[in-house]
Amino acid sequence: xxxxxxxxxxxxxxxxxxxxxxxxxxxxxxxxxxxxxxxxxxxxxxxxxxxxxxxxxxxxxxxxxxxxxxxxxxxxxxxxxxxxxxxxxxxxxxxxxxxxxxxxxxxxxxxxxxxxxxxxxxxxxxxxxxxxxxxxxxxxxxxxxxxxxxxxxxxxxxxxxxxxxxxxxxxxxxxxxxxxxxxxxxxxxxxxxxxxxxxxxxxxxxxxxxxxxxxxxxxxxxxxxxxxxxxxxxxxxxxxxxxxxxxxxxxxxxxxxxxxxxxxxxxxxxxxxxxxxxxxxxxxxxxxxxxxxxxxxxxxxxxxxxxxxxxxxxxxxxxxxxxxxxxxxxxxxxxxxxxxxxxxxxxxxxxxxxxxxxxxxxxxxxxxxxxxxxxxxxxxxxxxxxxxxxxxxxxxxxxxxxxxxxxxxxxxxxxxxxxxxxxxxxxxxxxxxxxxxxxxxxxxxxxxxxxxxxxxxxxxxxxxxxxxxxxxxxxxxxxxxxxxxxxxxxxxxxxxxxxxxxxxxxxxxxxxxxxxxxxxxxxxxxxxxxxxxxxxxxxxxxxxxxxxxxxxxxxxxxxxxxxxxxxxxxxxxxxxxxxxxxxxxxxxxxxxxxxxxxxxxxx
Ligand SMILES: [Ca+2]
Ligand SMILES: [Ca+2]
Ligand SMILES: [Ca+2]
Ligand SMILES: [Ca+2]
Numbered sequence: 294x295x296x297x298x299x300x301x302x303x304x305x306x307x308x309x310x311x312x313x314x315x316x317x318x319x320x321x322x323x324x325x326x327x328x329x330x331x332x333x334x335x336x337x338x339x340x341x342x343x344x345x346x347x348x349x350x351x352x353x354x355x356x357x358x359x360x361x362x363x364x365x366x367x368x369x370x371x372x373x374x375x376x377x378x379x380x381x382x383x384x385x386x387x388x389x390x391x392x393x394x395x396x397x398x399x400x401x402x403x404x405x406x407x408x409x410x411x412x413x414x415x416x417x418x419x420x421x422x423x424x425x426x427x428x429x430x431x432x433x434x435x436x437x438x439x440x441x442x443x444x445x446x447x448x449x450x451x452x453x454x455x456x457x458x459x460x461x462x463x464x465x466x467x468x469x470x471x472x473x474x475x476x477x478x479x480x481x482x483x484x485x486x487x488x489x490x491x492x493x494x495x496x497x498x499x500x501x502x503x504x505x506x507x508x509x510x511x512x513x514x515x516x517x518x519x520x521x522x523x524x525x526x527x528x529x530x531x532x533x534x535x536x537x538x539x540x541x542x543x544x545x546x547x548x549x550x551x552x553x554x555x556x557x558x559x560x561x562x563x564x565x566x567x568x569x570x571x572x573x574x575x576x577x578x579x580x581x582x583x584x585x586x587x588x589x590x591x592x593x594x595x596x597x598x599x600x601x602x603x604x605x606x607x608x609x610x611x612x613x614x615x616x617x618x619x620x621x622x623x624x625x626x627x628x629x630x631x632x633x634x635x636x637x638x639x640x641x642x643x644x645x646x647x648x649x650x651x652x653x654x655x656x657x658x659x660x661x662x663x664x665x666x667x668x669x670x671x672x673x674x675x676x677x678x679x680x681x682x683x684x685x686x687x688x689x690x691x692x693x694x695x696x697x698x699x700x701x702x703x704x705x706x707x708x709x710x711x712x713x714x715x716x717x718x719x720x721x722x723x724x725x726x727x728x729x730x731x732x733x734x735x736x737x738x739x740x741x742x743x744x745x746x747x748x749x750x751x752x753x754x755x756x757x758x759x760x761x762x763x764x765x766x767x768x769x770x771x772x773x774x775x776x777x778x779x780x781x782x783x784x785x786x787x788x789x790x791x792x793x794x795x796x797x798x799x800x801x802x803x804x805x806x807x808x809x810x811x812x813x814x815x816x817x818x819x820x821x822x823x824x825x826x827x828x829x830x831x832x833x834x835x836x837x838x839x840x841x842x843x844x845x846x847x848x849x850x851x852x853x854x855x856x857x858x859x860x861x862x863x864x865x866x867x868x869x870x871x872x873x874x875x876x877x878x879x880x881x882x883x884x885x886x887x888x889x890x891x892x893x894x895x896x
Contacts, residue, residue: 320712322363333386334753374430387456393732397421444783448502452811454730486531492517499550503777504759509809511757542584542591546572549620560773578607609640609647616684625687629721629795636685649685686787694723722822727791728758731831758810764803
């Protein structure tokens with residue numbers, strides 16, 4: 294009786310767990326004060342940790358990811374640094390000294406409050422050097438390694454897998470800051486090569502480091518107050534040369550943060566920009582639209598911002614607010630159909646109540662011209678998170694290849710971290726690819742990996758590689774998708790250090806996966822779906838030596854088949870056992886009666 298009760302209890306718990314989409318306690322335990330600022334695997338255990346800002350933007354802390362709940366926890370020896378005199382504006386993890394261990398770049402301003410919108414104040418850059426399990430907090434807040442105007446873009450200028458920065462110096466000149474193995478020298482500043490003087494850079498900006506012309510060399514996308522510039526990357530000096538300019542979309546008062554997405558799933562990156570045709574008197578957005586730049590022109594994706602009740606929504610924008618002081622989009626394939634979807638924070642007109650929504654990539658129904666895709670706002674996709682959210686970003690909590698969401702709820706006074714579990718109602722396949730720097734550390738110890746002891750795999754958070762795949766769908770069509778790895782880093786862009794491609798229900802092998810960086814590329818063929826591929830591109834210029842490790846995640850369907858098979862086997866064993874026992878009993882009886890007969894005959 295007790296056994297049955299326990300069984301019922303377990304079944305109910307399991308059902309509830311799969312139905313519940315708000316998994317905040319399972320993810321954060323009780324600690325929801327940290328505001329997500331960046332993602333990266335700090336302690337090299339292949340689980341993506343979350344870098345948060347807390348204590349009113351005065352402290353940065355790393356929440357380490359675990360396989361058991363709570364999934365994100367503060368470390369025993371807290372990985373936390375405090376900046377008592379300044380205000381943290383961004384956090385960018387990466388290896389800034391080439392020792393293969395992740396460091397953390399923090400930018401701050403000396404302005405005291407979030408409401409202070411003085412944009413002339415300088416940005417201070419600090420590097421917190423990382424050991425495998427500790428973080429060296431900066432001792433001198435008054436001497437940042439760099440002072441600049443606006444936030445920097447993390448990139449790799451000289452292809453040595455040590456992260457460098459791009460931005461503008463105090464004189465408003467465009468500069469690259471090159472980091473090296475010697476922490477004491479810190480960096481070299483190189484002005485951007487140019488033959489004519491260019492516009493000042495935007496603040497905030499949506500600069501990006503990704504390959505735009507398919508030569509596997511990351512290029513530079515620069516945002517200025519009136520236009521976008523594309524600079525092509527080269528192996529030799531000058532590292533970047535001006536290529537072309539894209540004017541901002543016409544009739545747009547406000548330009549949000551641009552994003553690069555393979556909207557049509559054609560194997561090329563489209564520039565997607567949120568805009569507002571007008572600005573409300575309080576500075577908020579009016580006339581929201583999603584624009585895509587395709588073949589030399591801007592196309593309005595005709596997103597319907599009216600909900601089912603007829604209310605009109607806008608991109609939420611509020612000066613001096615947390616996360617929503619710029620319009621930021623984040624992309625990822627939420628429903629695993631291959632087409633990248635978008636997360637955005639909206640608000641109804643004249644209502645000061647932000648809410649994040651999923652914009653699903655759908656086939657364009659009418660009036661689309663030559664662009665075949667559009668976005669449809671899924672008003673209930675993130676429920677039960679319906680009572681105010683300032684931010685939503687994609688994150689894979691259970692390493693099952695399904696993108697969940699990490700959110701920040703906001704009730705008008707208080708911000709809190711939240712977690713949403715994406716429960717897909719069908720068994721979709723995926724492929725997850727992560728490109729590491731490939732740097733190694735001689736002092737590396739063995740750690741308990743997911744399968745026994747193993748060496749640490751080092752150096753996540755490499756900006757710039759392009760990752761693409763080709764596969765054949767069940768209908769026999771060729772599908773080609775591409776995604777850049779970590780093209781943006783500033784202004785809480787919250788890029789994941791890996792890429793997940795949804796494959797829909799295609800159970801076939803993926804024909805090929807191609808990874809390209811620093812003018813080199815390597816293609817791997819016949820990849821098993823539902824596998825996680827870790828690429829170690831070392832040596833950088835000898836692509837044939839690059840390695841790929843595959844971890845296969847069994848899909849729900851396979852697990853269910855295994856369970857069913859085990860149950861059937863068990864049942865058969867029991868039946869065989871019973872039959873066997875019966876037969877033996879009968880044999881016994883027969884033998885007994887036979888012996889009786891024998892005695893009888895003998896007489
Ligand atoms: Ca390092
Ligand atoms: Ca470098
Ligand atoms: Ca390129
Ligand atoms: Ca999708």
